[in-house]
Amino acid sequence: MSLTRKFADFLDASPTPYHACENLSLLFAAEGFTRLDENTRWQLEPGKKYFFTRGDSSFAAFVVGERPLEETGVRIIGAHTDSPCLKIKPNADRVTKGYHQLGVAVYGGALLAPWFDRDLSIAGRVTYLDGEGALKAALVNFGRAVALIPSLAIHLDRSANEGRAINPQTQMNAILQHAPADARFADILLNELQQSHPEAVEVLDYNLSFYDTQPSATVGLKDELFVGARLDNLASCFLGAEAMLNANTDVTSILICNDHEEIGSNTDLGAQGPMLGELIDRLVSGDAQSRQLTLRRSLMLSVDNAHGVHPNFADKHDDKHGPLLNAGPVVKFDANQSYATGADTAALVRWLARAAEGREAIPLQSFIMRADMRCGSTIGPITSAEIGVRAVDLGIPTFGMHSIRETAGVSDLEQMASLLTRFVSVTDISL
Structure with missing residues (x-):
């Protein structure tokens, strides 16, 4: 290889x-x-x-x-x-206009603009309790696109190409789904964790990040560049x-x-x-x-x-x-x-x-x-x-x-x- x-x-x-x-x-x-x-x-x-x-x-x-x-x-x-990446906040759930969103925290000196309009997944480490009350930790990777941060249409911001500032607190909450009445990310995370760790009964805490699901590739007419x-x-x-x-x-x-x-x-x-x-x-x-x-x-x-x-x-x-x-x-x-x-x-x-x-x-x-x-x-x-x-x-x-x-x-x-x-x-x- x-x-x-x-x-x-x-x-x-x-x-x-x-x-x-x-x-x-x-x-x-x-x-x-x-x-x-x-x-x-x-x-x-x-x-x-x-x-x-x-x-x-x-x-x-x-x-x-x-x-x-x-x-x-x-x-x-x-x-x-x-x-640098976007991490999921501890109390991340937000419901706005019927959309279930997750609040993000910027880790490191990230370029923010490229995160818009990407097919995002979630991965990281979760600490949980099993059925016997033992404290355990496991890695989690949703492995599929489950979220996005959509751009605002230029028709609603005509100056978008003139150096618009990005506010990660108000403008980068990621959309997960149309919000059910009882939308809780903790429940979604526990369900995902149980796919590989069925003994898990409660998520106590996590360190999770969004990531782009687009795979790495070579580009250029002669495949001389590597992107990822x-x-x-x-x-x-x-x-x-x-x-x-x-x-x-x-x-x-x-x-x-x-x-x-x-x-x-x-x-x-x-x-x-x-x-x-x-x-x-x-x-x-x-x-x-x-x-x-x-x-x-x-x-x-x-x-x-x-x-x-x-x-x-x-x-x-x-x-x-x-x-x-x-x-x-x-x-x-x-x-x-x-x-x-x-x-x-x-x-x-x-x-x-x-x-x-x-x-x-x-x-x-x-x-x-x-x-x-x-x-x-x-x-x-x-x-x-x-x-x-x-x-x-x-x-x-x-x-x-x-x-x-x-x-x-x-x-x-x-x-x-x-x-x-x-x-x-x-x-x-x-x-």
Whole structure:
């Protein structure tokens, strides 16, 4: 199966961070990685491969290297499982003019306009009681179009194409159905849950999101573009997973995919939380100096999508730093360190991308924002500061970041997979 097809299948089956973690877990288990429980003591063996999840929405897989950590350090690939979206409010039911609607809360910096007139479904995690009163949790995916947010006809808003603001509180309540007198989303959700978990008798709470049911696709006369939802940042999670499945067992490497990057990472599941640091503590046997020596020899690739230069808005880019789709992965720079890249870490990535015996060169691009604009944030600087590891920010160039449907280059997906595989395969990355 081609990398693009595998990615499309993964993306379409992962409408929420919970589903992404479940699918990553299934993938790594099938490839011989052992699942670990954070609530137990671990007995880790050199040359063996493991994975675990936290909160069902953050994921980590790692290889315990056969060489000492103080010699090799740790290779870390960091990404995030969450994407901007519309979440369903706790008391979401609204009945207006005979329509049963659900109120939404905007998660992250979402582009709102593309959510109108889409065939929306619902997915997420539900906590419930079974018939014996036990508290349980399960993933839910309606898997079909059950809602929409219709646009207002231009006849009723003649200035709609002149920069109309969107109010998510009043203008983005999703329509579910013509409202019966006793319309309750809790009843609808319980009925859906019981299709796969018949023991459920009451829904206590949920974390649910709307998502677009349109599947991923390749477009363009030569199928050179890949379009789909949540490319930011499930593309990096998937490509990091592809690399880890081919990791060199001589050295220790980690793939960590945190939740909550889109809202600042400052949570127990986010990059500013303790998940990665605690994993490194479990890996390092010895005193504090052993940990410090290990981290001094370590490197993190913070992999998060980059802004490809939009041909209709080319002036939004520095004219010397406008990444093109299908022209290679992007190394991201920021003078104020909103990206973690430094000259030394960028040089290491350029070295990895060079042609060598038995491998072709991987083209690289550079990105920095215009001097009169601020860039976004990533997990790179956060992780670097939290655990004291050198880092570099890079990603594949995309159009429409934070839209309900984003675009990347097919070739860039393949090139990034190759670059990440080299990172966890070479025996020495010291500088």
